Amino acid sequence: MSENTIAAKKSPEMLDYLLKRRSVKVLDMVEPGPSQEELEIMLRAACRVPDHGKLSPFYFIIFGGDKRIQVSKALREAYLSEEPEASPAKLDLEAARFERAPLVIAVVSRIREAKVPAWEQILCAGAACQNLILAANALGYGAQWLTEWYAFNDSFKAHLGLEKGREHIAGFVYIGSTSSQPEERPRPDLKELVNYYESDKPLIKGNLYNNDGKGFAPLQFEFLLETNT
Numbered sequence: 001m002s003e004n005t006i007a008a009k010k011s012p013e014m015l016d017y018l019l020k021r022r023s024v025k026v027l028d029m030v031e032p033g034p035s036q037e038e039l040e041i042m043l044r045a046a047c048r049v050p051d052h053g054k055l056s057p058f059y060f061i062i063f064g065g066d067k068r069i070q071v072s073k074a075l076r077e078a079y080l081s082e083e084p085e086a087s088p089a090k091l092d093l094e095a096a097r098f099e100r101a102p103l104v105i106a107v108v109s110r111i112r113e114a115k116v117p118a119w120e121q122i123l124c125a126g127a128a129c130q131n132l133i134l135a136a137n138a139l140g141y142g143a144q145w146l147t148e149w150y151a152f153n154d155s156f157k158a159h160l161g162l163e164k165g166r167e168h169i170a171g172f173v174y175i176g177s178t179s180s181q182p183e184e185r186p187r188p189d190l191k192e193l194v195n196y197y198e199s200d201k202p203l204i205k206g207n208l209y210n211n212d213g214k215g216f217a218p219l220q221f222e223f224l225l226e227t228n229t
């Protein structure tokens with residue numbers, strides 16, 4: 001047993017938070033952002049995720065203060081590569097993406113060479129994003145997990161230094177102070193998503209979100225089909 005670990009602890013406060021948590025829209029974020037000390041606490045929480053093989057299949061890029069402005073040139077060029085006809089006003093808007101919140105943390109999923117399937121390593125990076133958000137919220141900051149177009153733009157990813165094929169943006173976690181509490185949004189009905197196993201009954205798979213006529217999202221990561229074992 002260690003004083004520094006907790007396997008389970010009754011916490012009505014944490015449960016209440018989990019049942020009511022909401023993201024804060026990045027446009028509703030204001031200064032101040034987290035201090036350096038708070039940032040390090042959040043990052044430590046982000047690293048404390050279930051991680052098959054102890055691979056830490058993620059790393060972070062921090063954009064605070066002026067760095068949010070310095071990155072705007074790369075964002076502008078990346079947007080122009082996608083939309084060569086974009087108006088100057090639109091380009092200004094896209095270039096200023098990171099300036100919307102006091103702090104932006106890119107969580108990069110890095111597929112390690114290991115027996116653990118890529119899929120599991122990617123999930124682990126997603127868990128790091130969520131732990132980051134939970135820690136930010138517990139420190140009193142609002143947070144939002146975004147990808148937007150630049151998470152998938154090759155020239156922007158290359159500018160950041162991501163290795164093609166092996167590294168992907170799991171998320172840009174935007175963090176800042178917030179003055180208002182967000183409205184509730186509809187949540188899934190458990191009846192639509194939960195199956196109690198019975199061998200002869202068809203599964204309920206959440207039709208709630210599949211009936212918008214838009215079909216399935218494209219599978220962007222073909223390597224997910226492979227396992228390394």
Ligand SMILES: Cc1cc2nc3c(=O)[nH]c(=O)nc-3n(C[C@H](O)[C@H](O)[C@H](O)COP(=O)(O)O)c2cc1C
Pocket residue numbers: 021022023024144145146147148149170171185
């Ligand atoms: C991987 C991932 C990427 C996301 N990217 C975007 C995005 O680009 N734009 C957006 O509006 N919401 C995005 N979201 C959703 C928001 O983070 C957030 O969940 C949503 O606004 C609903 O708020 P809630 O967390 O309070 O339910 C993303 C969520 C995930 C998990």
